[in-house]
Amino acid sequence: MNTLLQKLAVDNGLILSFAIVGLVVFCSGFLSRKLTFGRVQGSAIAILIGLTLAYVGGRMTGGSKGLADLTYFSGLALMGGNMLRDFAIVATAFEVQPAEAKRAGWIGAVALLIGTFLPFIIGVSIAYAFGYRDAISLTTIGAGTVTYIVGPVTGAAIGASSEVITLSIAVGVFKAILVMVTTPMLAKFMHLKTPRSAMVFGGLAGTVSGVSAGLAATDRSLVPYGALVATFHTGLGCLLAPSLLYFIVRALV
Amino acid sequence: MPLYGTALLAGCHLTGILLGELLGRALGVQANVGGVGIAMLLLIAVRFYGHKHGWLQVKSEEGVNYWAALYIPVVIAMAMQQNVVKALSGGPMVLLTAIATVTACAGCVSFINRREVVTADEAPKN
Numbered sequence: 001m002n003t004l005l006q007k008l009a010v011d012n013g014l015i016l017s018f019a020i021v022g023l024v025v026f027c028s029g030f031l032s033r034k035l036t037f038g039r040v041q042g043s044a045i046a047i048l049i050g051l052t053l054a055y056v057g058g059r060m061t062g063g064s065k066g067l068a069d070l071t072y073f074s075g076l077a078l079m080g081g082n083m084l085r086d087f088a089i090v091a092t093a094f095e096v097q098p099a100e101a102k103r104a105g106w107i108g109a110v111a112l113l114i115g116t117f118l119p120f121i122i123g124v125s126i127a128y129a130f131g132y133r134d135a136i137s138l139t140t141i142g143a144g145t146v147t148y149i150v151g152p153v154t155g156a157a158i159g160a161s162s163e164v165i166t167l168s169i170a171v172g173v174f175k176a177i178l179v180m181v182t183t184p185m186l187a188k189f190m191h192l193k194t195p196r197s198a199m200v201f202g203g204l205a206g207t208v209s210g211v212s213a214g215l216a217a218t219d220r221s222l223v224p225y226g227a228l229v230a231t232f233h234t235g236l237g238c239l240l241a242p243s244l245l246y247f248i249v250r251a252l253v
Numbered sequence: 254m255p256l257y258g259t260a261l262l263a264g265c266h267l268t269g270i271l272l273g274e275l276l277g278r279a280l281g282v283q284a285n286v287g288g289v290g291i292a293m294l295l296l297i298a299v300r301f302y303g304h305k306h307g308w309l310q311v312k313s314e315e316g317v318n319y320w321a322a323l324y325i326p327v328v329i330a331m332a333m334q335q336n337v338v339k340a341l342s343g344g345p346m347v348l349l350t351a352i353a354t355v356t357a358c359a360g361c362v363s364f365i366n367r368r369e370v371v372t373a374d375e376a377p378k379n
Contacts, residue, residue: 021326021333043325050332058338068334080330086289088327090266091320093293098301107365114361119354126353130346141346145354153282166339167347174340175351180332186359191366200365204358208289213328223324228293235277235286242282 006071013075020073024049044184044217051177089212089231092224097195101228104196108229111203116237119145119206120245123171135250137164141171142249143241147207148172150237157242176210183214192218195225202226206233258316265295 009016028045054066063069068077123145124138132138140160144151151168191197205211211230215223273288303309
């Protein structure tokens, strides 16, 4: 019986993951109404449940794909993978009003620059405080603080050790998770209500997954605006980190 | 037909990713520079022209809206396959760096957004 179920699960991985995520969304909607009387959005609770399950899956299999490492849930790697994630992000662009995006465009660009330099400075200074002295490690960890893609790309470009590259990924992933979880709580503090405010947030928070999940758990209509700016983060980071920022750090150290 | 919408979305998506790849190569960066962002801009432009010249029917838009609605479930599935164990095991430096960055950036966002005065013309006209 078990092998039959396993075969069914593996052959229809994507379909099963639709059902599983549907179940999680249903439960989180229920929890949102019953436990928090609707104050905490269902999607925020669903993301929390997802991250917890990922932790459990990671603990059980020691793999790097959270719950998706379990054979029954391998379909999640496809459903939650980059391909469908990017495809769905692009689809949300359908709701963007060109006028709103154009008016807020330059402030989004400013936020994008601050959102690249500020995390990089924080990453480098804390790494320095923890005893890293060479420019390559400092730059790689600083780049990881921008996003968990810029970190490894920079590390590989300037020849960092694999241990430092792993650290840069860990910083980026944890930052993304933190943004996913804290955005709904900080939404009022960050005045997230207009498309313009979402674009500023997208530029400064820096992680596409963090921004889009955070906004999805705060106000669904803001997702495309935040995502639109955040998607340029990785490109800008990969452009500046291994070049300009690396030279600055090397000059200082 | 909804399929036209999805096909249009796929076209914009692939073109955007391709342009992002080319841009990355042109700038000598081993990464895709804003491919998804370019795809989004393409889709916004196509929709704008589609409405102006009237060839984009509502039925076709459903093909895009379906995937936009699927977005949150995809994000939840994405959360389920994050390497949370490694992220947490990175030690105090990882946690401190991430927390300091998110705090500082949230402060900046709040500082900038507080300046935004939702003037009459900025308030959505509906």
